[in-house]
Amino acid sequence: MHCHPRDFDSLDRGLIDIYQRGLPVCTRPFLSVAERLGTSETEVIARLERLHSLDVLSRVGPVFDHARAGASLLAAVAVPEETRDAFAALINAAPGVNHNYAREGLAREQGYNLWFVMTAPDEPELEARLDALEAHLGVPILRLPMLEGYHIDLSFPIPWAELECT
Amino acid sequence: MSVSTSLSRPAPNSDVHNRDAQQRDDRGLDAADRAIVLATQTGLPLVPDPWSAVGREVGMSGEEVLERMRAMQARGVIRRVAAVPNHYRLGYVANGMTVWDVDDAQIARLGREVAAIEGVSHCYRRPRHLPHWPYNLFAMLHGRSRDEVERQAAALRERLGEACRDHRILYSSRILKKTGLRLAGARPGTASTATEGRG
Incomplete structure (x- = not known):
């Protein structure tokens, strides 16, 4: 049904925790992520692929404001x-x-x-x-229809330690 | 918009350009932007230079894709480019759509306060349709169980205080369709093929 947090090490968790808030929009985004997390671009891409294949990440990509994009x-x-x-x-x-x-x-x-x-x-x-x-x-x-949106911080902190106990 | 309508005698072709420009003003997207949205809305290719990969798909250079992504982000069409977690897979299996009947005079302030409460992923003001639909504030709650969602809802109830006349928690009993594809509807007839039943 769902994955267990122990299947995700600190690099996986870092990728999810930090980059659900936004990836750098630059020429080599995964290289920039790798430099910040102290690993290689290849490793970052491999981790993201695994998290995506497990459906822990639904996607890595743009989040649109649909009120403005249609x-x-x-x-x-x-x-x-x-x-x-x-x-x-x-x-x-x-x-x-x-x-x-x-x-x-x-x-x-x-x-x-x-x-x-x-x-x-x-x-x-x-x-x-x-x-x-x-x-x-x-x-x-x-x-x-949405008349007004009140949410500012769209990320959602994941309590990894707490989840491990469940 | 006022600029394009003030051009009194457009040269041939500029009519089309004016229309395009106006369309971009209304929706924030021109044809090239829309091609990029369609190519990226289910995710970027996980390769070192994703912009060039997208560019090959839509017939643009990687530089142009990147530039347009940045411009759409600056205009607010793109909120962020991110790794989007699926909370359900991490154990957040209970989601409650809570609906509240809140005093209109206080809703702007209370909406912002409620949006900051833990577990709230979306918080919107929507119109009432009286007499049968009195609820004007929607907050989506996520928890690992219905108990947790109930506790979050109680926290919201407390915050809203006397400004709230009534509320309900609607749990999803079944996901009948869920797709991130937003602009697929721009091509009529293709939407039904995206139908996915689950559960």
Whole structure:
């Protein structure tokens, strides 16, 4: 299910802890990382490849601000539990849907149990896609665009020592 | 935008350029940027000079790719170029989307405070849709168990105090689709092939 922290030595941990905050955007980024961590470029690349193949790193690359790199919106629908998966299949097949989670925990009268992210190259296309999907599904789509983001530090400190005890 | 509209008599072709420039203003991306985004959104090639590798794919020099990456970062289109951890694989198996009904007059200050609480990965203000959807603040919580997420939510509740009228924690019971591909939708008809069921 998940990896154990003991499989990752201090170099692995350093790579994750330091570089989840950002790699140097320079001609030889992995050489620059290697110099800082006191190892070779080849070793850094090999470590990143291993961490990626174990899916401990989902990727090494740019993190886009989607509000500026296109249009996207969090959306939800309330559908009967017994037909939920059929609705989910329709949603997943719609162009622009890139996340879709079944979620529980709302009061019955609210009932939104499928939560997805709709994306499009621009706002008019986003609206058009949502309108088309709404007509296709036959249920209203709750549209929740981001109005303001409050998060500043996007990294997430990993408590390695604590994890080792679990 | 005002500059391009003030050009009263454009020469042939400059119309196209004006449109391109305006498109870049609206979205922060021109065609070459978009090609780079498409080529890198699932990750950079892990080679000594990743920019040249990307450049070969999109028909640019490595220098131009690097320059455009830097420019997109400076404009805020790219937040950072990073090693992106998959917390789930490290044991963060519980994620709770918490939704809060918070006093509009205090939400900007409280949103920033809540975003700084441990375990919060995203924190956004979103519109209410009354009467059925009263929640205007969203905070995504990550923990190793639902108990841990409950404790984080309790910390948020305490911080919000009387400004919060109601809240809910929505746990994901199933991931029905998850892909980092954002601009794939620019090519209609390709999105369904990216569908991945899990669980």
